[in-house]
Amino acid sequence: MMLWLSTFLCLPVIAAADGVSCSIPLSTRQSWIDSLVASFPSHNASLGNLTFASAGTISNPSGTYGAHVFLDDRGESRSLLSKEACDCMEGTTCEYSASAPMFSNRDIEGPCKATFEGRSTSALITVGCLPPVEVGYFGYQTNIFARRSPEDNTVYFPEVSPLPTINHATVGSRWGEPFVIVTTGSQDVADKAKETLVAAGVDESIIIYDGLANSDLVLDGPTPDVLEVVVRLNNNNFSELNDYIDASSTEQLALYLDPIDPPPSFTPLQASPLRTRKKDPSPSDPDYASDLDSLTSMIEEKMSSKGYVLSYAGKMEAAMDYGYTETDTDECCISGYLDEIGKGSNFWEGNLVHFSTNDCLYRVHGAYSDPLGNWNSGEVGLVGSPIAIDYDAIGEEAEIVTYSSFTCDGGDDISVLYYCETGECNEEECEKLPLSSIPQLSGCNPLPSNPHLHYLFACVDSSPVMETYVDSSCSDFKISTSDVNECRNSTSSYEGPVWAGGIARDSTVSFVLGVRTNGEGRSSFHNVYLPDFTNYGGDGGDLSFGEDGMVGSAESWGWGGGDHLFAVEFSRKCMGDGVYCKEIDWTTKPTGEALVFMSRQYLDPVTNTGPDKDSVEGHRVLIFDPVV
Numbered sequence: 001m002m003l004w005l006s007t008f009l010c011l012p013v014i015a016a017a018d019g020v021s022c023s024i025p026l027s028t029r030q031s032w033i034d035s036l037v038a039s040f041p042s043h044n045a046s047l048g049n050l051t052f053a054s055a056g057t058i059s060n061p062s063g064t065y066g067a068h069v070f071l072d073d074r075g076e077s078r079s080l081l082s083k084e085a086c087d088c089m090e091g092t093t094c095e096y097s098a099s100a101p102m103f104s105n106r107d108i109e110g111p112c113k114a115t116f117e118g119r120s121t122s123a124l125i126t127v128g129c130l131p132p133v134e135v136g137y138f139g140y141q142t143n144i145f146a147r148r149s150p151e152d153n154t155v156y157f158p159e160v161s162p163l164p165t166i167n168h169a170t171v172g173s174r175w176g177e178p179f180v181i182v183t184t185g186s187q188d189v190a191d192k193a194k195e196t197l198v199a200a201g202v203d204e205s206i207i208i209y210d211g212l213a214n215s216d217l218v219l220d221g222p223t224p225d226v227l228e229v230v231v232r233l234n235n236n237n238f239s240e241l242n243d244y245i246d247a248s249s250t251e252q253l254a255l256y257l258d259p260i261d262p263p264p265s266f267t268p269l270q271a272s273p274l275r276t277r278k279k280d281p282s283p284s285d286p287d288y289a290s291d292l293d294s295l296t297s298m299i300e301e302k303m304s305s306k307g308y309v310l311s312y313a314g315k316m317e318a319a320m321d322y323g324y325t326e327t328d329t330d331e332c333c334i335s336g337y338l339d340e341i342g343k344g345s346n347f348w349e350g351n352l353v354h355f356s357t358n359d360c361l362y363r364v365h366g367a368y369s370d371p372l373g374n375w376n377s378g379e380v381g382l383v384g385s386p387i388a389i390d391y392d393a394i395g396e397e398a399e400i401v402t403y404s405s406f407t408c409d410g411g412d413d414i415s416v417l418y419y420c421e422t423g424e425c426n427e428e429e430c431e432k433l434p435l436s437s438i439p440q441l442s443g444c445n446p447l448p449s450n451p452h453l454h455y456l457f458a459c460v461d462s463s464p465v466m467e468t469y470v471d472s473s474c475s476d477f478k479i480s481t482s483d484v485n486e487c488r489n490s491t492s493s494y495e496g497p498v499w500a501g502g503i504a505r506d507s508t509v510s511f512v513l514g515v516r517t518n519g520e521g522r523s524s525f526h527n528v529y530l531p532d533f534t535n536y537g538g539d540g541g542d543l544s545f546g547e548d549g550m551v552g553s554a555e556s557w558g559w560g561g562g563d564h565l566f567a568v569e570f571s572r573k574c575m576g577d578g579v580y581c582k583e584i585d586w587t588t589k590p591t592g593e594a595l596v597f598m599s600r601q602y603l604d605p606v607t608n609t610g611p612d613k614d615s616v617e618g619h620r621v622l623i624f625d626p627v628v
Helices: 002-007 026-039 083-089 187-199 242-246 288-306 328-333 495-502
Strands: 041-050 061-069 123-129 136-148 152-157 180-185 207-210 228-234 255-261 310-316 318-321 360-368 380-382 384-387 397-408 416-418 430-434 446-449 452-460 463-469 478-483 488-495 511-516 525-529 544-546 563-572 582-583 597-602 622-627
Touching: 026 041, 026 123, 026 187, 026 255, 041 123, 041 228, 061 511, 123 187, 123 563, 180 187, 228 597, 255 318, 288 310, 288 511, 288 563, 288 622, 310 495, 318 488, 360 495, 380 495, 397 463, 397 495, 488 495, 495 622, 511 597
Parallel strands: 180 207, 563 582
Antiparallel strands: 041 061, 041 255, 061 228, 123 180, 123 255, 136 152, 136 228, 310 384, 310 622, 318 360, 360 380, 360 597, 397 416, 397 488, 416 430, 446 452, 452 463, 463 478, 511 563, 511 622, 525 544, 525 597
């Protein structure tokens, strides 16, 4: 599965749970919202909630996302966008310049849900409460979801922000206490909201302005940017947060104010300056690179005694490489976004959506392909930097044949059978995945070969079919129907570094090594994991190590030079003592599937933004195979 599957979430609307802890009762916080509605008769008011995805329902088992959900009178999610803007976002009246946005749950998310137009005198006001216990990271960020080009009627989706993230550190780390965030482009609206809230008894210190007046944002006019608030919650232990997450759809309140008649003039609310990441390495730092070289040698020696050879060693690549200067976000992903399409020079620019906050440093290593064909000509390539490769045990290339098909499970439930062992495509020998869990296949999507047409997989008379439509809702103007129940074979050929360092094999034994950045004071949250995009929250979904679980891992392989390193294992069969190993079974990661490792490091406590990619040596990946 592709990396961009990991960037979207499923946001169920859930009933409130007992035991939710906030220092101010919900009824009081609701009264704050009521006061705001009464104070703005000049605006249409829409009520909603900030809703989190349940723990374990996104690809990072140590994190979850939140988005604003606004409901209609029937309790169904509704759009804040105008019909004209919504039609453009859905591709009905506008052409997508690059890839279309994708979503896990189209009932809650979508181009026209959890999004709003960048109108200066509108306001999104969130009355929330921080988690009741200290967490590794909490962040709230207004992103540019989409930008339209009035000249050629196109739309593209940067999904990044030139604005600083509002995080738990800037809020004050007041766990279990409320906060109010006022997102608007108008100083007048923000000040009136604050005045109203203070009069209602709100402590002024918890009211935070999220100003939108920024040269990189297009506000007002006929085609303003479409915005979306992204909220991230990361912690390596979610057991104490389940009530908080489950109750978010009723406990975390939101209000959208849209002027009935925009005022003739207003004072812009200037955006806060971006907090830059730069932090030079300290002269007192250990020689991290040399220490990781030594740890690699220790692991290699022990694995050699077990009959294994080091086939591949490489470095993870820093992903989402922006937020270091005031202009680089705009240059890479907003105004400069389209400049990168087709160049293929950088995997992270112009090819992937960036659904995250500026407080994060991602590191990634593994095999990827770009379905748009803009990077590596659409072929599978390796993201990461090889350090050493030995082909003696694996050969320099391989061909892997797999089979796949579609099946109907009764009614309208359609599933994909994949990585089948033979051409029979029996369910007993295949991996099975509900189509609804694959964003790029579920629902109505543009046809890759002709984006003016749309396709929909469905069950007709208990048989799986693909229907092709002219309209973008796949409800009218059907032009063809084709059966998709045959068992199809697929031969994948891999060679060189991609084969050595990016593809799961029958006997994969792999390690991720690096610096424990929390312990070194360089991050507040840090984890390393192997994403299982097909098994959100399932038995194989917890292929993750938080930093607490890394303590002692380097020492288990003979390291004795300090507690600043880690070495965790992801293997078919654990080679160490099992404490610092996640077992990869065939179901979770079949032979021939991309082997991808990811790391997230949030919030440098010195800069209160994302860690700098150059301040600490990056993580490394080691892959061993049995000696031939």
